[in-house]
Amino acid sequence: MIGKLLNLWTIGLMAAAPMVVSAQVDTTGFGGPDGEDLYIELDMADGEGIEDMVMPVLHWDVNDSLLHIPHYDVYCNWNTETIFDRMKVANLPKDTLRLQLIHEDCDHALPCPGHVTSPFGPRKGRMHYGVDLKLQTGDPVVTAFAGMVRISKYNSSFGHVVVVRHHNGLETLYAHLSKRHVKPGDIVEAGDTLGLGGNTGRSYGSHLHFEVRFLDQPINPAEVFDLENGQLKARTFDIHKGVFEEIAAARAAMAARKYHVVRSGDTLSAIARRYGTTVPKLCKLNGISQNSVLRLGQKVRYN
Numbered sequence: 001m002i003g004k005l006l007n008l009w010t011i012g013l014m015a016a017a018p019m020v021v022s023a024q025v026d027t028t029g030f031g032g033p034d035g036e037d038l039y040i041e042l043d044m045a046d047g048e049g050i051e052d053m054v055m056p057v058l059h060w061d062v063n064d065s066l067l068h069i070p071h072y073d074v075y076c077n078w079n080t081e082t083i084f085d086r087m088k089v090a091n092l093p094k095d096t097l098r099l100q101l102i103h104e105d106c107d108h109a110l111p112c113p114g115h116v117t118s119p120f121g122p123r124k125g126r127m128h129y130g131v132d133l134k135l136q137t138g139d140p141v142v143t144a145f146a147g148m149v150r151i152s153k154y155n156s157s158f159g160h161v162v163v164v165r166h167h168n169g170l171e172t173l174y175a176h177l178s179k180r181h182v183k184p185g186d187i188v189e190a191g192d193t194l195g196l197g198g199n200t201g202r203s204y205g206s207h208l209h210f211e212v213r214f215l216d217q218p219i220n221p222a223e224v225f226d227l228e229n230g231q232l233k234a235r236t237f238d239i240h241k242g243v244f245e246e247i248a249a250a251r252a253a254m255a256a257r258k259y260h261v262v263r264s265g266d267t268l269s270a271i272a273r274r275y276g277t278t279v280p281k282l283c284k285l286n287g288i289s290q291n292s293v294l295r296l297g298q299k300v301r302y303n
Contacts, residue, residue, distance in 0.1 A: 070148050071169040074215065080184040083151055083163060083173070084216045092215055097239040099168040099214075101145070101224070101232055102190075109142050109191040110230035111174055112208050120220040122250045129218040130173065130211035131227060135197035137178050137206045142191045144172050144212075144225075149186040149194075158209065159201025162194045170219075170237075175209035176200050214239055218247060259299040266294055275302040 065072045072078065079085075102108050114134030121128060135141070143164050150171070151163035160177035178198025182188065199206045212219045223243070226233055260271050268279045268290065279290055285301045294300070 070165045070167045074169055075165075078150065080150060081153075083155065083158070083161065084213065092217060092241075092244070093239060095240070099170065099237045099239060100235070101168065101237055102235050107190050108145055108232055110225060110227070111141050111144055111172075111194075111210050112139060112197060113230060114139075114208070116222075116227050117205075117207055120218075120222060121246070122254060126254070127218075127247065127250060130175075130209050131221045133208045133210055133227070135206060135208055137196070137198045139197040140193045141174050141177060141195055141197050141208055143174075143188045143194050144190065145170070146189045147172075147187075149182045149184055149188060152180050152183050152186075155201060157202045159198065159203060160195060161201075164188060164194070169214055171213045171216075173209070173211035173213070175211075176203045176207060217244055219243055220246060256303070257301055258303045259301050262294045262296055262298040262300060264296065268292075268294070268300075271300055271302065277302055 060068075065078065069078050112133050112135045116131050117134050118128060118132035120131050145164075145166045145168075147164045147166035149162060150165045151161060151173075153161065155161050155175075158173075158175035160180050161173065161175045162177065162180055162182060163171055163173045165171045174194055176198055177195040178200060180195040182194050188194070197206060197208055203209075210221055212221045212224055221227065224233065224237055225231070260266075260275065262271075268282055272279045272282055282288075282300060282302060283290055283292075285303075
């Protein structure tokens with residue numbers, strides 16, 4: 001009953017929130033948005049338009065929201081259109097915050113049993129903010145923990161995507177689904193099916209792009225789950241500055257990378273001499289061989 005009511009008031013509750021608009025098949029299964037600028041937040045690519053979103057509105061006050069919406073007191077919003085708020089610096093706790101992940105062993109589930117095809121971290125010069133798990137189109141994708149569905153829509157980069165907010169404040173994202181079986185406001189238990197795996201959006205083969213976040217800030221899912229064995233690493237998880245240092249360091253490293261733009265007459269040997277390095281190092285940095293043919297305008301990393 002609560003899920004049905006939430007679907008009535010969810011648009012009215014968030015009417016004041018701005019809608020943010022940001023401007024291949026491989027058998028291994030990986031892909032998805034990298035970095036902060038490669039996906040469009042508001043996307044009606046599955047045929048849903050603004051006119052389809054008009055519905056009766058039941059307004060809830062703050063007390064209602066605090067009572068029914070997981071961790072509303074920390075997020076202070078319930079936005080069913082914007083996947084993540086990329087425009088603000090999250091108000092992360094200065095001290096360590098211990099989150100209770102589960103109380104019983106049945107309180108969690110791995111979204112799908114497939115192996116990792118692409119890990120969290122830098123990928124081709126950009127950050128990959130989740131892990132890619134192998135599956136076949138049509139395989140069920142389940143929620144990691146109990147919570148409430150905040151996002152269920154089509155996005156040109158994530159494809160069919162679902163975001164669930166959990167009672168401990170974490171949010172998890174499930175992308176590239178072929179079908180969605182839930183809607184915003186639905187209450188789900190750990191292991192409930194959210195949809196079916198697929199290869200929609202900006203994807204390279206059937207797989208699940210899975211993210212874990214706290215206050216919109218990405219956390220390496222491998223810090224929470226033993227992904228190969230489908231188990232939690234611990235019943236609790238500590239939020240502190242160090243959790244996000246991996247991302248900060250990766251961003252700084254990517255910002256420090258330097259590239260040479262290939263011009264007429266350039267060779268690997270000439271580029272190596274110009275920047276005081278060696279051809280083997282250039283090849284390793286760029287994933288090419290010494291016999292590779294350079295193209296005009298190609299970027300060659302040299303540090």
